[in-house]
Amino acid sequence: MTQLILGAGGILGSALTRHNAARKIPCVSAKHADLDLCDPPAIEAALDRYVPSCVVNAAALTAVDLCETERERAFEVNAAAPARAAAACRRRGIRFVHISTDYVFDGQLRRPYREEDFARPLSVYGAAKLEGERRVLAADPSALVIRVAWVFDCGGRTFLCRLREMLFSEETLRVADDRTGNCTYAPDLAEAIEILIARRASGLLHFANRGELSWRDFADALVAEARRLGRPIRCRKIEPISSASLNLAARRPPYSVLDTSRYERLTGRTIRPWRETLSAFLRE
């Protein structure tokens, strides 16, 4: 019952690798340098060599702003290649799990987004990921596509990941406070993936830690938790700024909270609130 992880060097891929090792789930973790999602013969050969029961595609081009100028590459890595991998898995009877994003939404709703809500991406990254969802499910209707939001864990490169380091190196943190979403602690997502595979879940579903927040809320809570744990942080002040002042190339949804009730109904489990993940995040 081997699991093959694609993109195993990223935030989610690393968390899945650690999770599977701790849970003794047999697993082959393939980093980008070991196995390129965009190399169909290599993917087919890996499926035939490792004969996994399940492939988790944690590989993606996640540099949201870069995607604006690298449109072709964004669609190849985030849409065409996952669909080819899903088709190769389907031909062999291998389950395929793919990850997508809250950035498929335009942020105009004022209640949490459900799986069936209309998706209208504001960025090339979001458009490519939406195309990826559709093409993966067309190639393999029994595939599972999990939309997640603001993934964080120790060692990652996203803003929330870097905030953890910045607490110890910067006196003032300038953090945007005008976008509302969810965050997803990668170890919790890794556990959810194990549960969903065991339940043979398929189709589209949302997963993120409970509770909505802005990046500033995350920074405030992280500082409070670090102080509670007695960590020697340097940060003394958090300065709220607007997302516009960051001059980012890609537009992001102002509101992209995910409704995770389908996951909770399907698994009978309640996802823990994001604030409860912070002490583990700081301790790692």
Ligand SMILES: NC(=O)c1ccc[n+]([C@@H]2O[C@H](COP(=O)([O-])OP(=O)(O)OC[C@H]3O[C@@H](n4cnc5c(N)ncnc54)[C@H](OP(=O)(O)O)[C@@H]3O)[C@@H](O)[C@H]2O)c1
């Ligand atoms: N990070 C977030 O905030 C966030 C939010 C919503 C959804 N997601 C989704 O969550 C999933 C996991 O992302 P993550 O947060 O773990 O991102 P990540 O840390 O950027 O990891 C992505 C990994 O994919 C690898 N990769 C890129 N192109 C590849 C290719 N052609 N073949 C094989 N590997 C390739 C990257 O390797 P290199 O760096 O060496 O290229 C990297 O290790 C993705 O589907 C992403 O779209 C992420």
